[in-house]
Amino acid sequence: MQEEQLITGLRARDRQTVDYLYEKYSKALFAVISRVIKDRDIAEEVFHDAFVKIIRKIDSYDESKGRLYTWMANVCRNAAIDKTRSKEFSKSQKTNTIDNYVYGLEGSSNTLDLVDGIGVKELMGSLNEEQRFVVECIYFKGYTHSEISEEYEIPLGTVKSRIRAAINMLKKNINRI
Amino acid sequence: MDIQSYIASGKLELFVLGELSEREREEVLQLSQQYPEIKRELKEIEEAMFAFDNELGVKPSDTVKDKIFDTLSQELDTPKITEKKMTAAPTKEIALQPWKSFAVAASIVALMAIGVAAYYAVRFYDVENKFTSLLEERNVLSQELEINKARFEETGDQLQTLLSKNYERVPMSGASFELQKDALVDVFWDKASKEVYVSVNNLSNLDADKDYQLWAIGDDGPVGIGIVKPGEKLKLQQMEAAVSAGAFAITIEPKGGSEAPTLENLVVIGEVA
Numbered sequence: 001m002q003e004e005q006l007i008t009g010l011r012a013r014d015r016q017t018v019d020y021l022y023e024k025y026s027k028a029l030f031a032v033i034s035r036v037i038k039d040r041d042i043a044e045e046v047f048h049d050a051f052v053k054i055i056r057k058i059d060s061y062d063e064s065k066g067r068l069y070t071w072m073a074n075v076c077r078n079a080a081i082d083k084t085r086s087k088e089f090s091k092s093q094k095t096n097t098i099d100n101y102v103y104g105l106e107g108s109s110n111t112l113d114l115v116d117g118i119g120v121k122e123l124m125g126s127l128n129e130e131q132r133f134v135v136e137c138i139y140f141k142g143y144t145h146s147e148i149s150e151e152y153e154i155p156l157g158t159v160k161s162r163i164r165a166a167i168n169m170l171k172k173n174i175n176r177i
Numbered sequence: 178m179d180i181q182s183y184i185a186s187g188k189l190e191l192f193v194l195g196e197l198s199e200r201e202r203e204e205v206l207q208l209s210q211q212y213p214e215i216k217r218e219l220k221e222i223e224e225a226m227f228a229f230d231n232e233l234g235v236k237p238s239d240t241v242k243d244k245i246f247d248t249l250s251q252e253l254d255t256p257k258i259t260e261k262k263m264t265a266a267p268t269k270e271i272a273l274q275p276w277k278s279f280a281v282a283a284s285i286v287a288l289m290a291i292g293v294a295a296y297y298a299v300r301f302y303d304v305e306n307k308f309t310s311l312l313e314e315r316n317v318l319s320q321e322l323e324i325n326k327a328r329f330e331e332t333g334d335q336l337q338t339l340l341s342k343n344y345e346r347v348p349m350s351g352a353s354f355e356l357q358k359d360a361l362v363d364v365f366w367d368k369a370s371k372e373v374y375v376s377v378n379n380l381s382n383l384d385a386d387k388d389y390q391l392w393a394i395g396d397d398g399p400v401g402i403g404i405v406k407p408g409e410k411l412k413l414q415q416m417e418a419a420v421s422a423g424a425f426a427i428t429i430e431p432k433g434g435s436e437a438p439t440l441e442n443l444v445v446i447g448e449v450a
Contacts, residue, residue, distance in 0.1 A: 015246075015253040022242060028227055031234030044241050052248050065206050066192075067220070069227045074195040119232050139233060144196050160187030167190050171225035174232065 003068055010058045018055055025069065026051070029076045036080035036142035043080075050079040080142075126173040131166035134159065183208065184218050193222050335413040338374070342367045347425055349447030356429075357381055360445045362405065364391075364425045371418035373402060380407035380444075383429065389444065390434040392426045393419035399426070399438050424448045 001009075001020055009017025030047050037043040054072050061071050124132055137143040145163060149156045191197050192205045209216040246253075344365040351360030361378035375391060383389065389407060392399040403416035405427055419425075429442040 013253050018246075018249065018253060022245070025227075026242070027234035027236050028230035029234075030237045031230040034235065044237050047237055048241055048245055048248070051245050055249055056252070064210070065202075067223045070193055070195075070223050073193075073226070073230070077195050123229070123232065138194065139229075145191060145194075146196075160191065161185070163194075164185065164187035164190050167222060167225060170229050171221060174225055174228040 007058070007061070007063065007068060010055065013055075022051070025072060028069070029072055032073045032076045033080045035139055036077065036084060042083065046079050046083050047076070050076045053079070084142075123170060123173055127166055127169050130162050131169060134162045135166050135170070138163070178208075178212075180212050180214050184215060189215070189219050189222055192219070193226050331412075335374075338372075338413065339365065342370060342372070344374075345449065347447045347449050349425055349427065349445035351445045353446070354443055356442065356444050360427075362427060362445050362447075364447065365413070366419060366422065366425075366449070371420055373416040373419045374413040375403075375405055375416060376413055377405065377407055377410050379410075380405070382407050386432050387429050388432050388434055389427050390430045390438070391416055392428065392438050393422040394424045394426060395419070395421035396423075397421075401434055401436070401438070404434055422449055 001017075006017060006021065010021065026047075029051070030043065033043050033047050033050065034040075037046060054075050057075075061068065065071070124135065127135060134145075134148060137148045138145070143151070145159045146156065148154065149159045188197065188201065188205060192202060197205065205215075205219070209219050344367050347364040347366060349362045349364060351357040357380070360380050362380060363376045363378065365374040365376070366372070373391075373393070380389065389405040390401050391403050391405050393402050394400075400419070402419050403414075405416075406414060424446060426438070426446040427444045428438045428440070429444060430439055
């Protein structure tokens with residue numbers, strides 16, 4: 001389905017289109033939330049609310065402001081960040097590293113579905129140490145670039161260019177996985 | 178405006194990661210409208226981000242999907258209230274239409290079903306006939322098999338009989354008589370066990386009221402030792418025991434055989450070597 005068609009269907013509140021959207025994007029969007037919230041139950045709850053919000057607010061999405069996925073990912077990320085700032089949420093969750101993300105959350109009572117660990121590991125292997133570090137911070141610990149800069153005392157400009165370099169590498173290698 | 182250094186600044190990545198302030202976001206959007214290179218770069222980053230998130234992701238549980246669609250169930254598929262109401266068709270037609278199309282569909286289905294049924298009926302009779310003839314053929318074959326089995330066993334037995342004992346072959350021929358010049362019958366005789374078999378090589382069929390009778394001709398004259406069937410060619414026919422014999426002969430006698438041979442009806446004779 002083309003993006004235009006998809007958006008038209010969503011605006012018409014067509015059930016099949018929503019189903020298609022879910023099948024195509026739920027995995028990636030849930031990954032965006034899981035980056036920030038490690039607890040699976042809470043992440044799923046946030047994902048539920050965020051996805052419903054996306055469907056309800058589709059009219060406020062403006063194609064000229066980036067692609068649909070970017071907008072949806074932003075809705076999800078903001079929902080997740082809002083959740084972490086809420087009272088009942090403890091911040092002690094920012095302790096995950098790539099390994100226990102890829103191989104399932106140790107000590108979590110949930111059994112994760114199979115993560116394509118090999119693909120992720122290969123992708124991460126294509127990065128150098130600095131690049132891997134920023135990707136880990138952003139993707140596995142849910143940091144923002146300014147948080148990385150503060151926490152590790154790296155100049156903001158340096159963090160930005162490392163993020164760019166890392167994403168460039170991912171961009172090149174993602175098609176090979 | 179140096180496009181390349183703007184692209185290299187990392188701002189586009191932060192835009193996609195959702196980490197720019199509102200003002201910076203506006204700036205990126207505006208520039209991407211203005212410069213195709215920036216637009217292309219942005220598109221590539223967005224695609225890569227989706228691919229990476231998708232690669233990294235774990236599917237949410239199936240129950241989540243169900244819950245989401247439950248939550249949205251009231252909102253989806255509901256036609257927009259505006260224009261639809263205005264163009265509402267007369268209710269009568271609406272009630273009739275589904276019935277009509279249903280009837281048409283049903284009759285088409287019925288016709289197709291009749292066609293299919295007829296086709297399969299024909300096929301069925303066809304197959305049934307084939308099946309019946311196959312069964313018959315099978316019966317014939319199994320009967321033949323039984324017959325052949327019996328024959329085979331018989332032949333085996335006869336072969337064993339011939340090989341197991343000390344049989345002498347006494348060929349009898351009709352060459353010296355007028356009756357049947359080409360008649361040939363072999364006698365097999367085991368002197369120790371007295372057992373006698375004949376094997377017909379060539380012998381004419383007789384009328385129903387006549388029989389061929391085998392005689393063992395010993396010191397006490399000819400002794401009738403059985404009826405020889407001319408039809409059973411090259412098969413061992415067991416006769417009665419012959420105690421002593423210098424020669425064997427076959428005559429034509431009235432049905433059932435006689436006490437003494439009718440000598441003018443002598444067919445073949447053969448002397449024991």
